[in-house]
Amino acid sequence: MDQKCLSVSNSHIADGLSLHDYIVGVIYDKVKDVYLMINYRQRGGLWFPFTECRINETSLQTVKRLLDPVVIYDYEQIQLFKVCSTKTLPFKGRDVLFYAIIPKSTHAISAWLSGKMDGIDIERQINTLQDNSIVWLTTNQLKSISKLSRLLGMEPLSLNKQFKDIFHSTIKLNNINSAVIFEEVKIPQIETISKTSHNNSAETLVLSARFTSTIQEKLYEEYHNAVLPSDYLNLETFKELISRKGLESQHSIDYFRAFDSTQRNYLTFLDYLLGLAALDPNTQHGGVPAEQRCRYIFRYYNINNNQRMTFEEFKLMIKDIHNNKGENLSGDRLNDQALQMFRLFGLRSSDQTLSLMDFLSGVGQLRFRGTSVLFRLSMSIGDIFQRSSSSPSPSITPSTMMMPSATSNIITSNRNLNIKTMTHRSAIQEPLSNMSVDESHPYEIATHIVKVKKTGVVVDITSLYDLEIAGAISGSTALFFDDDNGKCDR
Missing domain, CATH: 3.90.79.10 (Nucleoside Triphosphate Pyrophosphohydrolase)
Structure with a gap:
């Protein structure tokens, strides 16, 4: 040669x-x-x-x-x-x-x-x-x-x-010396768009998480360094990445299953990006982002990964909902509470299974509440990167990539991405009062409009978050939807 x-x-x-x-x-x-x-x-x-x-x-x-x-x-x-x-x-x-x-x-x-x-x-x-x-x-x-x-x-x-x-x-x-049988140069891009454009649910999810182009570039740098020379993320490497986000290692397989929406047993960068967006505490638990988050929540607890949740799997969800509220349910109390909640979906016995669509319907119609506290990071991705900027996490690979500028196009070779992002609100909102946002409030901000007949039958439920996206909410009212107070407590 x-x-x-x-x-x-x-x-x-x-x-x-x-x-x-x-x-x-x-x-x-x-x-x-x-x-x-x-x-x-x-x-x-x-x-x-x-x-x-x-x-x-x-x-x-x-x-x-x-x-x-x-x-x-x-x-x-x-x-x-x-x-x-x-x-x-x-x-x-x-x-x-x-x-x-x-x-x-x-x-x-x-x-x-x-x-x-x-x-x-x-x-x-x-x-x-x-x-x-x-x-x-x-x-x-x-x-x-x-x-x-x-x-x-x-x-x-x-x-x-x-x-x-x-x-x-x-x-x-x-x-043979010069033969190139085929050459793939894959350069899909993530572009920036205005807030008025919402092409699909994935874009809305990323927008709700406030993943700016800079955050996405950092996430791709992290992903790229971890998977080289492959372009896919396997379970073991995934464990390394999510451990940096403060997630419990014993639930790594559950998070991986939730991220793996296509059930291919490997993640692309898009899978990784959207999964983190669903986990981010900034992500609104109302409207389109809520539906997407509920799909992740369902996969997280659906251990059999068959889109049919058993009663035993459902009990784990109920237990976590109460744990996040400071209540420790176990034994007969947990079983009774879970069975009561199970029946809200029209299921009569613990031998039946809950489908994904029935779960989405039950949460969307507010028959089943409490999912807003599930599947959450303790800190936003933006805050995690900001905290680690002075002492960056060690790379899995021997060498470390330099950060691209905020104006660089981010790309990935495993899928043609069309996620377009920007900050949900570019300006930092001033506190509406001297009260700390972490302080408990004696009130809750309304997040839905509910129409009820005189007979008491609910005929329509509209999320205020949906109205904001459609442009029906403006001015001071919209300010509430940039704060955690505006999240639907489903």
């Missing part, structure tokens, strides 16, 4: 710091239909071999350094193809380069497989693999492991077709 073709620089300079690319080696035996995977135990998943480029090191030299401890191979018997270039952060960021490492003969394959496992018994051996263990896995085995959230990221499956097309294609040997 002509080394000159790969001698381009693999580093970028950002504010005096050198940011090196990541090289990912995709090794595939098309005869046995298996991929080579390494167990990165500390990060909780199997993935392709990868390493960070060193200073003045070419891609070929990096790949050779990557392969030496991994497989037995004949250096002259391999071909190197650039599979894709996934640019995740054009500003001050890194490039993750996937290279297909293809043998020129079956002799090379035999050398690779020498002393290695042809596969693993998924159920019995996945938890016993040592750190840096090497295994050969079929696509079906990768799918099984993915369901257990034991891949570092979804790329071995999401890029599987492209990889196989490369390995099964016939390319002239004289073109």
